Amino acid sequence: MSRALSFREAVLLVARREFIQRARDRSFFVSTAITIGIIVLVIVFPKALNFGADEYTVAYVGPDGPAIQAVAEDQAELSDLSLVAVDVADAEQAEQMVLAGDLNAYLDADSVVVERELAPPLRAVLENAHSSVAGTRALTDAGLDPEQVASALDTAELETVTLDPAADERITRGTIAFIGALVLYGQLLGYGFWVALGVVEEKSSRVVEVLLSAIPARALLAGKVLGIGVLGLAQLFAIAAVSVAAAALVGSIAFEASMLQPILLVLGWFVLGYIAYACLSAAAAARVSRQEELQNATTPLTMLAMVSFFASFFVFFNTSGTGPLVVSVIPPVSALAMPIRMARGDAALWDIGLALVLMLGLIAALIVVSGRVYEGAVLRMGAKVPLAEAWRSGRRVRS
Amino acid sequence: MLELDRLSKRYGDVVALDDLSLTVRPGQMYGFVGTNGAGKTTAMRIVLGVLDADAGEVRWQGQRLGPGVRREFGYMPEERGLYPKMRLLEQLVFLARLRGTAEPVATRSARALLDRFGLAERAGDRVEQLSLGNQQRVQLAAALVHDPTVLVLDEPFSGLDPVGVDSMATILRERVDTGAALVFSSHQLDLVERLCDAVGIIRAGRLVADGTVAELRGVTSSRRFRVQVGAAPGWPDQLAAAVRGATVLDHGRDDGPALFELPAGTDDQVLLAAAQRLGAVHQFGTAEPTLVELFREVVSEEPESDDAEAAA
Numbered sequence: 001m002s003r004a005l006s007f008r009e010a011v012l013l014v015a016r017r018e019f020i021q022r023a024r025d026r027s028f029f030v031s032t033a034i035t036i037g038i039i040v041l042v043i044v045f046p047k048a049l050n051f052g053a054d055e056y057t058v059a060y061v062g063p064d065g066p067a068i069q070a071v072a073e074d075q076a077e078l079s080d081l082s083l084v085a086v087d088v089a090d091a092e093q094a095e096q097m098v099l100a101g102d103l104n105a106y107l108d109a110d111s112v113v114v115e116r117e118l119a120p121p122l123r124a125v126l127e128n129a130h131s132s133v134a135g136t137r138a139l140t141d142a143g144l145d146p147e148q149v150a151s152a153l154d155t156a157e158l159e160t161v162t163l164d165p166a167a168d169e170r171i172t173r174g175t176i177a178f179i180g181a182l183v184l185y186g187q188l189l190g191y192g193f194w195v196a197l198g199v200v201e202e203k204s205s206r207v208v209e210v211l212l213s214a215i216p217a218r219a220l221l222a223g224k225v226l227g228i229g230v231l232g233l234a235q236l237f238a239i240a241a242v243s244v245a246a247a248a249l250v251g252s253i254a255f256e257a258s259m260l261q262p263i264l265l266v267l268g269w270f271v272l273g274y275i276a277y278a279c280l281s282a283a284a285a286a287r288v289s290r291q292e293e294l295q296n297a298t299t300p301l302t303m304l305a306m307v308s309f310f311a312s313f314f315v316f317f318n319t320s321g322t323g324p325l326v327v328s329v330i331p332p333v334s335a336l337a338m339p340i341r342m343a344r345g346d347a348a349l350w351d352i353g354l355a356l357v358l359m360l361g362l363i364a365a366l367i368v369v370s371g372r373v374y375e376g377a378v379l380r381m382g383a384k385v386p387l388a389e390a391w392r393s394g395r396r397v398r399s
Numbered sequence: 400m401l402e403l404d405r406l407s408k409r410y411g412d413v414v415a416l417d418d419l420s421l422t423v424r425p426g427q428m429y430g431f432v433g434t435n436g437a438g439k440t441t442a443m444r445i446v447l448g449v450l451d452a453d454a455g456e457v458r459w460q461g462q463r464l465g466p467g468v469r470r471e472f473g474y475m476p477e478e479r480g481l482y483p484k485m486r487l488l489e490q491l492v493f494l495a496r497l498r499g500t501a502e503p504v505a506t507r508s509a510r511a512l513l514d515r516f517g518l519a520e521r522a523g524d525r526v527e528q529l530s531l532g533n534q535q536r537v538q539l540a541a542a543l544v545h546d547p548t549v550l551v552l553d554e555p556f557s558g559l560d561p562v563g564v565d566s567m568a569t570i571l572r573e574r575v576d577t578g579a580a581l582v583f584s585s586h587q588l589d590l591v592e593r594l595c596d597a598v599g600i601i602r603a604g605r606l607v608a609d610g611t612v613a614e615l616r617g618v619t620s621s622r623r624f625r626v627q628v629g630a631a632p633g634w635p636d637q638l639a640a641a642v643r644g645a646t647v648l649d650h651g652r653d654d655g656p657a658l659f660e661l662p663a664g665t666d667d668q669v670l671l672a673a674a675q676r677l678g679a680v681h682q683f684g685t686a687e688p689t690l691v692e693l694f695r696e697v698v699s700e701e702p703e704s705d706d707a708e709a710a711a
Contacts, residue, residue: 004467005499017493021485206480210541213447213474214497379449381478 010215014223019231022194031190032235035183039243044250055082056122059094059106064133068107072129081121110134170345173262174316177343180266181312181336183239187270188335189305191232192277193298196285198224199378200294203286208378217375225278232274236267262343272359273308273335276366277301283370286377287385297384304332312336319346331359400424401446401549401580406455408441408604415441416452417604423580423597425548428571430595431584432690434698438604439584440477443551446582447474459549470498473547477554477584479538483527487513487537490526491544498545505544512540515570532563539567543574550574552583556590568594592690600697608697615693622663623648624670625686627656630678635659641673656682 005013022028060069069085076083086103088094094106098115105114105122112118112126139149202208202220211220240263284297315324315337328337328347334355341347347355369391376394377385401423408416416438423429433439444450446457448469457464459471482490488509495505513519516536518529526534535558542550550571556564572594575581585591591598592612600608600615608615628634635657639645644665649658661670667685674680688696 004470005497010497013493013496021482201482205483206476206478207482208480209444209449209476209478210474210480210494211497212449213469213472214494 005215007216007219010219011223011226014215014220015227015230018198018224018227022228022231028231028235032238035186035235036239036242039179039183039239040246043243043247055084056104056119057084057086057102058122058126059086059088059097059103061088061091061094061106061108064109064137065107067133067136068126068129071132072125075125075128079121079125081125083125170343173259174340174344176259177262177266177340178312178316179243180240180262181316181340182309183236184266184270184273184336184339185305185309185312187232187236188273188277188308189302191228191274192281192301192305194228195224195278196281196294196298197291198228199282199285199374200288200291203289203378203381204291206381212379217378218371221282221371221374225275225282229271229274229278233267233271236270240267262339265339265342269335269339272356272363273332275363276332276335276359277305279363279366279370280304283373283377283390286374287387287390289381289383293384308333308336312340315340319344325351329355329358331355331362334359400460401582402458403442403446404456404458406442406445406452406457408438408445408450408453414604416445419455419601419604419606421599421606421609423549423582425578425580426575427580427596428575428594429580429582430591430598431582431601432586432588432591432598432694433584433601437601439601440553441604442601443474443476443553443582443584446551447472470545471548473542473545473550473552475538475542475550475552475555479534481526481534481538481541484525486523486525487518487529488522491537491540494541495544498547500545508544508546509540512544516540532559535559535563536567539570543570548579550579550581550583552581554585555583556585556587564590588690588694598690600694602698608693612690612693615690616687622661622665622667623686623688624659624661624667625656625682625684626659626670626674626680627651627654627682628674628678628680629654634677638670638674638677641676642670645670658686 058069058072060066073083073085086097088097088106091106091108094103094108095113097103098106098113101115105112105118105126107113107126107130110130112123112130118126136146136149140146199221202211208220244259244263280301281298284301285294288294288297311327311333315328318324324337324341324346328334328341329351338347338352338355342352372394373387373390374394376392377390380390380393403419403421406416406419407414419438419442421429431439431442441450445452446464448464459468462468485493488506491509491512492502492505495508496502500508510519510522513522516533516539518533518536518540521529521533526537529537535555539552539555542552552571555567555571559567568590571581571583595612597609597611598615599606626635626638628638630637632653635647635650638657639647639659642661642665644662646660647657648660651657659670661667671680671683674683
């Protein structure tokens with residue numbers, strides 16, 4: 001009818017409960033929705049308001065108007081500037097529109113008319129176009145074949161030789177990883193806190209006593225960390241999918257398979273970072289008996305996460321030198337910092353290896369230490385259990 | 400049977416259990432009584448493996464307890480303990496599965512118990528939405544849901560109204576009658592006396608009395624008599640003075656009965672004759688001590704019963 005659960009079965013059962021109960025929690029949906037909302041806003045908003053892209057409305061009056069317009073628009077495209085041509089009946093109407101603010105400028109014969117001043121990028125484009133048209137006309141007037149003039153001018157183009165063709169992509173990947181690290185910071189804090197909250201909830205409701213009469217403390221701890229971790233990973237996947245889709249949709253980034261790399265890196269490091277933070281959170285939380293004391297008990301963890309947070313800024317803005325290298329190999333800071341360097345391609349193989357070894361070493365140590373502190377403290381109700389006492393009461397293995 | 404064999408446990412300098420041994424047989428309801436801090440909860444936690452004893456061991460059917468054996472145990476801790484935000488049915492199924500019950504069996508059993516406790520319609524409610532009495536019923540259901548053969552309940556009746564006590568007692572009696580061994584602690588001694596097949600009294604971590612209520616009476620005193628004489632006030636002392644070795648335990652009120660104790664070997668007819676010489680005897684009979692009286696007597700033998708206060 002019933003048989004003893006194996007450690008693995010107990011862990012999975014606890015993990016399943018955590019996953020289902022937390023996923024059903026309203027605050028989970030709210031926090032997911034808010035995070036996705038913020039990211040979509042950050043991606044879509046600038047595009048909608050046309051931040052960054054310079055756009056000018058210009059009217060072309062006079063016989064050379066169409067020719068100048070054609071050259072100006074070609075030039076504008078090269079300068080990453082958008083020109084909108086507006087049709088006007090005559091110079092008078094154009095002037096009215098400039099004064100009303102409907103036009104940035106209009107061109108009439110050899111002059112450009114603006115309300116107050118001509119924006120430098122627009123000046124460059126218009127001057128170029130004007131001089132090119134004027135030059136062509138002068139050459140034609142001098143008796144040259146207009147087509148010869150045009151082809152002669154066309155060949156006088158600079159050819160670009162790119163020495164680092166992937167640089168753009170690397171920077172984009174680094175930026176994605178950086179944004180990922182920022183999200184990760186929130187998630188690490190959030191999920192670490194969930195683990196802590198869950199531990200205290202079980203302790204303050206005393207259900208822990210019933211649970212521990214059935215399964216070992218470590219199975220309970222491992223199940224909790226696993227269940228909340230899987231939920232966190234699922235949430236991050238959802239956030240990443242929505243963000244990439246939104247970015248691709250509005251064209252902030254050209255969606256390419258290579259862009260998945262930084263996202264996967266961030267998710268991979270999230271798993272490692274989460275395990276470390278979750279172990280620390282659980283041990284800290286097991287020492288207190290009431291939710292009111294939790295904030296206090298987890299303060300050192302919050303500080304640690306803040307340090308990681310600033311480290312990721314540091315690494316994002318400093319591409320070379322030993323500073324970023326050191327920061328990105330020290331666990332658990334490496335969980336936020338390393339993905340950025342890896343995505344950018346700054347990290348040498350041995351940096352990555354070292355960071356991984358150190359991180360895994362820390363996790364192994366934390367599992368031992370936190371498991372024991374948790375075990376030693378989780379049944380002790382009342383005042384906060386001193387760390388040394390929790391360590392002494394915890395057993396290495398429950399028989 | 401469930402054997403606690405020479406269990407000892409200390410918390411720092413405080414002795415919580417001192418060489419505690421007791422035995423509970425299948426089909427037996429065992430009442431565990433003692434003052435606050437005497438070590439009842441500590442003993443129960445050790446039986447359930449939530450705590451480790453410093454010395455001694457617990458056996459079930461001759462086998463030393465490990466996780467495999469303990470899955471047959473049901474536990475209701477004193478402080479209670481359920482997830483406040485989890486739904487009743489899910490919670491019961493989860494707890495049953497933690498003890499190795501297969502999911503379909505667990506679901507069936509949980510539904511049956513909720514039905515039995517009149518909570519079937521609330522299966523989808525969260526625990527925190529229930530009244531305290533109902534929460535306690537769910538707590539008991541949680542201890543029963545995996546169909547345990549050993550039940551360890553810490554203060555299962557505290558906080559229940561008399562009707563609640565009766566219905567819980569009925570359910571527990573059914574389990575015991577089908578062969579389960581039940582240990583429960585309680586401060587409601589009248590209840591223990593009424594329900595239990597055997598009683599253990601613990602003081603300062605030691606078992607100071609153990610057996611059926613009748614046996615306990617036999618151990619402490621079968622030589623008590625309730626006597627009522629129609630005589631002037633002060634007659635109880637005169638009567639005690641008239642019989643060698645007799646003492647007054649309780650003078651009674653006004654002209655009500657008084658309680659006397661005779662040393663072993665003294666014929667009760669001597670007491671009766673002496674009473675008749677004082678006046679008309681309206682009442683004369685043996686007085687069986689209640690469990691409350693036995694308890695007071697046993698626990699107050701040595702006035703150092705507060706030693707293990709922190710052990711609660």
